[in-house]
Amino acid sequence: MSNSSAITTIPIPEGVDPVGVCGIGDASLRALEDNLPGIEVWARSNQIMLAGPPLLQAVASDLVAEMIAEAGRGDPLTPETVAHAASLVNSAASGREGPVAGLSEWEVLRARDGIIRAKTQGQKDYVDAIASYDVIFGIGPAGTGKTYLAMAKAVGALMSGEVKRIILTRPAVEAGENLGFLPGSLTDKIDPYLRPLYDALRDMIDPAELTQLIDAGAIEVAPLAYMRGRTLNDAFIVLDEAQNTTSQQMKMFLTRLGFRSTMVVTGDISQIDLPAGRTSGLTHVRRILDGVEGIAFVYLTSADVVRNELVGRIIDAYDAADARQARLQAHRRVTRGRAR
Numbered sequence: 329m330s331n332s333s334a335i336t337t338i339p340i341p342e343g344v345d346p347v348g349v350c351g352i353g354d355a356s357l358r359a360l361e362d363n364l365p366g367i368e369v370w371a372r373s374n375q376i377m378l379a380g381p382p383l384l385q386a387v388a389s390d391l392v393a394e395m396i397a398e399a400g401r402g403d404p405l406t407p408e409t410v411a412h413a414a415s416l417v418n419s420a421a422s423g424r425e426g427p428v429a430g431l432s433e434w435e436v437l438r439a440r441d442g443i444i445r446a447k448t449q450g451q452k453d454y455v456d457a458i459a460s461y462d463v464i465f466g467i468g469p470a471g472t473g474k475t476y477l478a479m480a481k482a483v484g485a486l487m488s489g490e491v492k493r494i495i496l497t498r499p500a501v502e503a504g505e506n507l508g509f510l511p512g513s514l515t516d517k518i519d520p521y522l523r524p525l526y527d528a529l530r531d532m533i534d535p536a537e538l539t540q541l542i543d544a545g546a547i548e549v550a551p552l553a554y555m556r557g558r559t560l561n562d563a564f565i566v567l568d569e570a571q572n573t574t575s576q577q578m579k580m581f582l583t584r585l586g587f588r589s590t591m592v593v594t595g596d597i598s599q600i601d602l603p604a605g606r607t608s609g610l611t612h613v614r615r616i617l618d619g620v621e622g623i624a625f626v627y628l629t630s631a632d633v634v635r636n637e638l639v640g641r642i643i644d645a646y647d648a649a650d651a652r653q654a655r656l657q658a659h660r661r662v663t664r665g666r667a668r
Contacts, residue, residue, distance in 0.1 A: 468628025
């Protein structure tokens with residue numbers, strides 16, 4: 329036990345399973361302790377006891393309260409989620425006084441398969457920007473949650489009545505392969521390009537309800553070409569894979585924005601699949617709209633990757649290789665200039 333004289337006692341209410349709060353073998357409490365250095369936490373009867381520095385103790389108390397609330401709702405946090413949350417709030421609390429973001433502030437959507445949360449500070453900044461701006465650009469490498477979090481915010485807005493419909497779109501550009509002729513109807517032909525969006529929706533909405541929403545037109549998943557000539561009011565619009573738009577397509581899309589609508593544009597400028605010589609609309613729009621009021625650009629990095637941690641290292645390795653290649657090309661240009 330800590331030598332600190334101050335100990336916080338948090339009761340676990342009747343009807344809440346202590347194992348749901350503490351984890352099997354107190355695994356969730358150990359995760360909290362391991363990721364808030366200086367904090368000691370233990371269970372005694374139906375109480376959680378905390379000791380440690382005052383600021384961290386306050387942070388830990390908030391997290392334990394949320395762990396109890398989640399267990400009371402029948403959706404207890406896993407030790408992994410507790411560890412991640414503790415690590416995030418510890419990072420936010422380091423070297424500062426006053427309140428820090430609790431776990432509830434990282435929550436994006438209560439989906440059919442569980443709670444969707446921002447898992448890094450970059451992701452939280454992105455989600456906060458979506459809540460604050462009309463047009464948001466989320467730019468970053470694969471695995472950073474750009475599209476998934478945007479769709480979670482869209483589903484939340486639809487379910488709460490903030491918007492009347494969700495429109496999800498992406499350009500029909502093949503990722504470095506020529507798939508050739510695709511048989512079937514127009515829907516059959518474009519479905520492979522839109523499949524990732526449908527997959528994400530099924531994670532968030534019950535399949536039967538999703539079918540009803542699509543049939544009623546409350547959720548629309550369509551290729552970018554279908555946006556021309558429309559004005560999108562009372563809608564949450566997500567443009568995915570925006571690095572594969574042309575400058576003309578990007579302008580066309582952005583000017584569809586109507587009243588009481590939010591637009592989120594996501595893309596990875598390191599994975600442009602346009603034919604050689606075509607300028608990406610996403611790289612072009614950064615130069616044009618940066619600093620325009622009502623528009624936010626949020627840049628995610630390998631630190632925000634929430635897939636296998638190896639993905640982050642792969643991204644860093646590619647970035648380093650690209651940087652070396654750029655330096656080499658610059659050196660060659662200088663050498664040729666001197667030779668002349």
